Amino acid sequence: MRDVVADPPRGLSGVAVDVTRISEIDGVRGELRYRGYPIEALATRSFLEVASLVIDGELPDRDGVVARTQSLSLERSMTSAQAALLSILPYDTHPMTMLEIALPLGDSATQKRAPVKNARQAQREGLLSLAAKVPTLVAAWLRTRAGVAPIAPDSSAAIHADFLHMLTGKPPSASEVALLDATQILQMEHGLNASTFAARVVASTLAPMSMALSAAVAALFGPLHGGADEAAYKMALSIGDPARAAEWVDAALARGEKIMGLGHREYRVVDPRAVVLRELAHGVAEAKGLLPVLRTLASVDDYAAAHFAKQGKAIRANVEFYKGAVFASLGLPPDAFTALFVMARIYGWGAHVLELWDDHALYRPSAIYRGEPQRSLP
Numbered sequence: 001m002r003d004v005v006a007d008p009p010r011g012l013s014g015v016a017v018d019v020t021r022i023s024e025i026d027g028v029r030g031e032l033r034y035r036g037y038p039i040e041a042l043a044t045r046s047f048l049e050v051a052s053l054v055i056d057g058e059l060p061d062r063d064g065v066v067a068r069t070q071s072l073s074l075e076r077s078m079t080s081a082q083a084a085l086l087s088i089l090p091y092d093t094h095p096m097t098m099l100e101i102a103l104p105l106g107d108s109a110t111q112k113r114a115p116v117k118n119a120r121q122a123q124r125e126g127l128l129s130l131a132a133k134v135p136t137l138v139a140a141w142l143r144t145r146a147g148v149a150p151i152a153p154d155s156s157a158a159i160h161a162d163f164l165h166m167l168t169g170k171p172p173s174a175s176e177v178a179l180l181d182a183t184q185i186l187q188m189e190h191g192l193n194a195s196t197f198a199a200r201v202v203a204s205t206l207a208p209m210s211m212a213l214s215a216a217v218a219a220l221f222g223p224l225h226g227g228a229d230e231a232a233y234k235m236a237l238s239i240g241d242p243a244r245a246a247e248w249v250d251a252a253l254a255r256g257e258k259i260m261g262l263g264h265r266e267y268r269v270v271d272p273r274a275v276v277l278r279e280l281a282h283g284v285a286e287a288k289g290l291l292p293v294l295r296t297l298a299s300v301d302d303y304a305a306a307h308f309a310k311q312g313k314a315i316r317a318n319v320e321f322y323k324g325a326v327f328a329s330l331g332l333p334p335d336a337f338t339a340l341f342v343m344a345r346i347y348g349w350g351a352h353v354l355e356l357w358d359d360h361a362l363y364r365p366s367a368i369y370r371g372e373p374q375r376s377l378p
Contacts (some may be wrong), residue, residue, distance in 0.1 A: 005368050007368060007370075008368060009158060017192065017197075017363070017365070018132065018153060018192070018200065018310060018361075020033070020191070020192065020351060020352065020355060021033070021057065021355070022035065022052075022054060022189060022191075022348070022351050022355060023190060023191050023192050023348075024036070024105050024191075024348050025190065025314060028270065028320055030272050031272060032190070032273060033286035033297055034054055034189055035053050035057055035058070036196055037053070038107045038127060039185075039186060039272055040272065042077075043182045043185050043186055043276050044182070045059075046181070047088070047158075047159065047160060047181045047184055047185055048159065049124050050188060051131075051188065051347045053164075053314055054188055054189050054347050054348055055124065055127070055347060055350065055351045055354065056124075061157065063245070073173060074132075074155065074237050075128065075129040075132040075133065076132045076133060076135070076136050076153035076155065076159075077133070077136065077152070077153055078133055078136055078140065079105060079106050080134075081105040081106075082096065082105045082106055082137060083140075084135065085098075085101060085102055085105060085143055086098070086102075086137075086140055086144050087144075089141075089206045089218055089254050091145040092143075092145075093141075094193040094221075094335055095138060095141055095147075095335060095336050095339035096217060096220070096338050096342070096350070097144065097221075097336075097340055098137065098220045098274060098339075099134065099137060099214075099339060099342055100214050100218050100221075100362045101137070101214075101320060102137050102314055103130060103134075103210045103213050103214045103217065104208070104210040104211055104214055105209060106129065106133050106210060107130070107209075107210045108126070108129070108243075109206055110248045111129075111210065112127045113208065113215075114206040114207070115206055115208070115209070115357055117249070117360070120316070120354060120357070120358060123209065123354055123357060124354060125352075125355070126209050126211055127347075127350035127354065129168055129208050130209065130210055130213060130237075130346070130350075131346045131347060131350065132144050132159070134198055134343050134346055135153075135159060135160075135162065135163035135166070135343055136163075136166065137337045138163070138164070138167075138336065138340070138342075138343065139151070139163055139166035139167040140221075140224055142332075142333070142336055143166075144343040148169075150166070150371040151165065151169060152164060152165045152166075158177065160177050160180045160184065161177045163180075163343070164177065164180065164330065164331075167330075167331060167332070168331055172330075175284070176284075176285075178282055178329060179283070179329075179330070180330060181324060182276070182280055182328050183280065183327075183339070183340075183344075184276060184324065184343060184344035185344070186273040186276060186277060186318055186319055186343045187273070187323070187341055187345060188345060188347050188348050189252065189347070189348030189351065190219045190345075190348065192223050192352075193225065194219045194220075194224075194262075195217070195220040195225060195226065195327040195345065195349065196216065196345075196348065196349055196352050197219075198212075198215045198218070198219040198354050199212045199213060199215060199216035199349040199352055200212075200352050200361045200363065202215040202216075202354065203216070203352075203353040203356050203357065204360070204361065204362045204363040206360075208352055210323050210352065212349070212365070213333060213346060213349055213353075216345070216346075216349045217342055219278065219343065220338060220341060220345065221338060225259060225266045226320070226338040226341045226342075226345075227237070227238050227260075227338050228295045228318070228320035228321070229261070229320040229321075229323040229327070229337040229338060229341065230324060230334045230335060230337045230338070231260035231261065232260050232297065232320060232321045232322075232323075232324055233293070233324025233328060233334055233337065234324075234334055235259070235260060235261075235280070235300070236293045236294075236296040236297045236324075236325070237293065239296050239300070240292075240296070240297070241292070241296065242292070242295040242296045243299075243300040244296075245296055245299035245303055246299070246303045246357075247266075248300070249303050249304050249307065249353055250307075251256070253307070258263075259300065259304060260320070261317055261318060261320040261321030261322075262300075262304055262315055262316070262317055262318070262321065270314075270317075271315040271316065271318040271319055273318070273319035274316065274317045274319050274321060274322060277319055277322045277323060277326065278298070278317070280323050280326060281294050281325050281326050281329075282294065284326070284329045285325060285329065288328075290325055290328060293325050293328070294322070294325050297321060297322060297325060299316075301316065301317040301321060304331045323337065323341075324337050327340055341377045342354065
């Protein structure tokens, strides 16, 4: 007779599977820190400063930021294999599918091999090379499928200014670049979420960095993870008017539907990133003609929060909820929102891969068998 063992928490909820020094989430207080620094303070800093902090553990000095900028500038162009891929993909290929396929095609011959122990500098440079190509890939694919020739990256421009130029063909305003910088900082890193866990699992097998990142892209694609930004924005468009928000929420909950972008596994109070992003979104919504969309999102957030509060639940918008309105204001189509998430989170994923390789262990969890006992074939 087999021993009776209690079932583990579904979805590994509350189970600590590893140790990290990269970010800390305080779900009770509604706080997020990268390497000890509060996200609210980091959101006003340079994107590359924060990327350096997440990857290396400390904010760089001025020379470090310049070096990082130069490193990224040299690696922004797609590889020939990536360019060839974009030329043959069907035009209805989702940007996330494109990235999942394209990332491994960005590896050099050295990066295609298993990582070598105690080679963090080379591994770090490999990560930066892959990350720098993502904005170019996203902009090039959005233009290609629209029947417009891609624009080559400009190594002299800041990374997000360059991306917006490659996307639209026009120089972006300083406010647009600052908005994208802040939004991307807010979603750069967030503990052992599904996509980061996927990256660490694959990296633990000593697969190349690009394969771990490709696995993370696949996990992020799901509507219960990164795909919630696209779903929340489309929801606001379908509601159409802030005055209809309460009616829509009541009907959705009566059908037992989940409202995408509301609530978060980690936070028992409001997601601190959503607080910052809601304020940022208000700053551009009116100028870009998106104020009705933002007001609809805010009405859904506020009404749903009041509804759940009556049940003793603290459920508010997470960072995905308002992000779609920000990205739409920058000229991005809804199906590209999650690809922008990749542009930021790839630095967090890479930091976790490097951290795992610094003190390597193969991930090999177990499962409790609840099937038939041993039996004989008839």
